[in-house]
Amino acid sequence: MANGNTVLVVDDNDQNLYLIEVLLKSQNFHVTTAKDGKQALEKARKDIPFMIISDILMPVMDGFTLCRAWKQDDLLKEVPFVFYTATYTDQKDEEYALSLGADKFIRKPMEPDLFLEQIQTVLKESLEKSLPTHEPLVKDEDEDYKLYSERLVNKLEKKMFQLEEEIETRKKVEIELRDSKKxxxxxxxxxxxxxxxxxxxxxxxxxxxxxxxxxxxxxxxxxxxxxxxxxxxxxxxxxxxxxxxxxxxxxxxxxxxxxxxxxxxxxxxxxxxxxxxxxxxxxxxxxxxxxxxxxxxxxxxxSEKKFKSVFHNAHIGIVIANNEGELEDFNEDFRKLLGYGRAELLGMNFGNFTFPDDLENELEYFNKIKDGLLSTYRLQKRYVTKNKDIKWIELTVSAVRGNDGEIIQFIGMVLDIDEQKKSEENKKQLEMQLRQSQKIEAIGNLAGGIAHDFNNILSTIIGYTELSFDDVEKGSILEDNLNEIYNGGKRARDLVQQILTFARKADEDIIRIRPDQMAKEVVKLLKSTTPSSIEIRTHFNTSSYIMGNSIQLHQVFMNLCTNSIQSMEDAGGILELNIKDKVFPSLTEDTIGVQGGESILIKVSDTGTGIPKNVLDSIFDPYFTTKELGQGTGLGLSTVHGIIKSYGGEITVKSQENIGTTFKIYLPIVSNNGQTQSHKDVSIPKGTEKILFVDDESSIVDVGKKILTRLGYKVTAMTSSFEALDRFRSNPDAFDLVITDMTMPNLSGDRLSSELIKIRSDIPIILLTGFSKKIDKDKAVQMGIKAFAHKPLVLSKLAKIIRKVLNS
CATH class of the missing domain: 3.30.450.20 (PAS domain)
Structure with missing residues (x-):
């Protein structure tokens, strides 16, 4: 009598046995296992199971033979027999299995729930005696054996085809294995x-x-x-x-x-x-x-047989083609390179997997060999794999001729050089980036030189303007004119700082700034260089402040607006720059990264070519660019993204090809604690101490002396650092403070300061510079210099620095 909940599972694969056993035990079945049909019959006859689940291909006795014996056994034939297999099965296998008396044929893989459902159905039908019956496909024993053999042979052929290393028949492999040593x-x-x-x-x-x-x-x-x-x-x-x-x-x-x-x-x-x-x-x-x-x-x-052993073990792609370029044979390395199955490649023309742009060139060489003009050729070309990947290879092709001199076949040796080609391309990209960085470095060096000279000029302009304020009638037109000169000088000073920051040669302080004022300056600059076919529209509805750096924000506006203009250079269009205050009561998709609730919205829109959908997610990545080689570094939008994020803001982009692009920037608003003071409102501290003022520019010496004298100080002004050193050495106590320029011939400001400190260690020194790569604030402090400042300085700031140094 059958055991009421015992299921016998037969499979030569331990993993398969384990998985089915765990699954059935989870449903409270008792499971016994066997690894072949013979073992299964022996176990079943000793302890009749409630059901048997069997694979087909197994050693000793396969599943078909087991099923036939099972259904012919009086003790076992009523026990449901289920085939569960994935080994190269097709419809004929299922038909044959059912004709042997199998109650169910289940193909792997199957979801566990569905598998258990199938098993429960078989058990239910078995209990209800409603299992379907199937007529044998053939009734003659010889015909049945023939059909059985065909099923097994069919499976073996499929299995042989799947084995990566077996390229000949199973019989030949078995012979080779037996005789492998010899x-x-x-x-x-x-x-x-x-x-x-x-x-x-x-x-x-x-x-x-x-x-x-x-x-x-x-x-x-x-x-x-x-x-x-x-x-x-x-x-x-x-x-x-x-x-x-x-x-x-x-x-x-x-x-x-x-x-x-x-x-x-x-x-x-x-x-x-x-x-x-x-x-x-x-x-x-x-x-x-x-x-x-x-x-x-x-x-x-x-020696074809000898060649085959080398052919399949050379570990380089080898291919044989007929006179028309159709593949007759190839080794495994060649097949793997292209990714096709062997049957797919056999008979395929080499033109089918050659990159279209390379085909004409190779056909020219191929035909020259056929015409007897060449015996061999070597070239680098591209293959298109089955997965549509493009791979670079180096191909050497030679003609194989018969005794009559006619070409029998072509043999090609294929070397995969895809990684080499990628390395060469990466090298070109790195060289291009190096050239770009060298250009930027050259611009930086030029900017430094310009900054030094220009700041000296601005020092004179701003200095004399400030001196003139005390000599004009308050509220007069002349005072207004001087104010314009003064403000223009400060804007020029800021412009120099922008140039230095672009060249990475200036510090980037974070202060309270108004984005709308910066945008106006950028628009003025752009209008002078933008083609007339492009209209620039602006709408600024804000007077709010943000925490940022004016030079960085200038860079943000320039990058976004320049990109928009370039997208409209061919067809023209409209660039719109809008800035307004916007209050966000709740977080939205656009403002998810904005710190705080109240923000300024900056919107830059254009009607240009737009950004392709497939690259839109990559535009903020470093070095990503859609421009041609040499026309962009791929750093612009990456830099913009980094600046906005560092301000606690958010930047988004929406674009449609041939319609346009819109960038939105959200920046947190900060309170305006105090109003900007005009020149006449600034409180200027004064003094009566003795100051040694040194600068190699006579115009700066003149204006510096006049400013310091007007502040009440007793000033000794000199244009030679050597003479200033001698003057100080002769009477070190004659001065309460030394103010010196950094960049001077013969003896620079830092060296002069060192000599002065050697003579009198407590002498206060203020070091001024229009621009210098040699020294910064930290280095100056380490030397013992009390203050370090950049030209041009407005009178109020210089007065405060002097007073702070003297008071300390």
Missing amino acids: EWKDIFQAIGNPAFIIDNEYNILNANLAAINASKVSENELKKMKCYEIFHGLDKPVHNCPMCNLINTNQKQTGEIEIENFGGSYLISCTPIFDGKNKLEKAIHIATDITALKKAEKSLRD
Whole structure:
């Protein structure tokens, strides 16, 4: 009698047995297992199960035979028989299984719930005696056996086709396995090229006859030598030795190398052989003479069997094609390169997987060989794989001719150089970026020089303007004019700072600024350089402040507006720049990254070409650019994104091709604590101390002396740093403070300061600079300098610095 909840599971795969057992036990079944049909019958006859679930392909006794025996056994035939298999099944397998009496045929893989549902259905039908019956496909025993054999043979053929390394029939493989030792020796000796067995210390363990002949030494002598001794006459491996690379990587290696003692260039193929612990034991080293390719071709024609052993173990793509370029044979490396199945590639023309732009060039060479104008050709080209990937390869093609001189076949050797090509492309990109950075560095150096001279000029303009304020009637037109000059000088000063920041040569202080004022300056600059076909519209409805850096914000406006203008250069269009206050009562998709609730909204829109959808998500990535080589660094929008994020803001973009692009920037508003003071409202501290003022520019010395004198100080002004040093040395206590320029001939400001401090260690020094790469605030403080400031300084700031230094 059948055991009420026992299920017998039959499968030669331990993992399959385990998975089904766990699944059935989760439903409170008792499970017994067997690994073949014979074992299953023995167990079932001792303890009849409630159901049997069996695979088809198994050793000793397969599933079909088991099912036939099961249904013919009086004790077992009423027990439901279920096939659960994925081993190369088709509809005919199912039909045959059901004809043998199987109650269910289930294909793997199947979701666990569905599988259990199928099992429960079979059990229910079994209990209700409602299991479907199936007529045998054939009633004659011989016909049944024939059908059974066809099913198994069909499965075996499919299985053979799936095995990566089996390229011949199973029968041939079995013969090769039985005779592998003898056949290996025969094949090894039959290889037409020098072949060696070399251990992981470069010792030659064995060599075929071709190797012995090429080496011109006896086999016994060869086995006492290192490979590099016999190949190159050296005491160590040569550079880029494939055998050396194999030992270092444990991977197959190929490469071209000069073998001096063999007298030519050889294509070396090194194939690793591992021991039972997967440790490199030795390697098969085959040297193919590519200086005499025609001899190799003839040897291959005369020794097809010998060629096949090399053909399938060379670890370089090899392909054979007929006169029309249709593939007749190829090795596994070539198949893997293209990604097709063997059946798909056989008969395919090489033009089908050649990149279209490369086909015409190769056909020209191919036809020249057919016309007898060339015997071989080598070129670099691109293949299109089955997955539509494009791969660079180096192809060498030669014609194989018969005794009558007519071309029989073409043989191609294919080397994968895709990584090499990518490296070359990356190198070009890096070189382009280097050139761009060198340009920026050159601009920076030029900007530094301009900044120094221009700041000196501005110092004179601002200084004399401030002196003039005390000499004009308050509220007069002249005072208004002076105010315009004064404000213009400060704007020019800020412009110099913008140039230095662009060149990465100025500090970037974060202060309270108004974005609308910065935008107005940018628009003025753009209008002078923008084509008349592009209209610039602005709408500023804000007077709010943000925390930021005016130079960085200038860079943001310039980058976004310049990109918009460039997108409309061909067809013209409209650039709109809008700024307004916007209060956000709740977080939205656009403002998810904005710190705080109240923000300024900056919107830059254009009617240009738009940004392609497939690159929209990448526009803020560093070095990403859609511009042609040499026209962009890919840093503009990345820099903009970084600046906005550093301010606690958010930037978004929406774009449609041929319609336009809109960037939105949200920046947190800060309160305006205090109003900006005009020149006449500023409180200016004064004093009566004695000051030594040094600058090599006479105009700055003149205006500096006048300003300091008007502030009440007693001033000694000098244009020579050497003379100033002598003057100080003669009477160090004659001065309460020294103010010196940094960049001066002969003796620079920092060196002058050092000498003054040596003479009198407590002398307060203020160091001024229009621009200097040599020194900054930190270095100045380390030297003992009390204050460090950039030209041009407005009177109020200079007065406060002087007073602060003297008071301290």
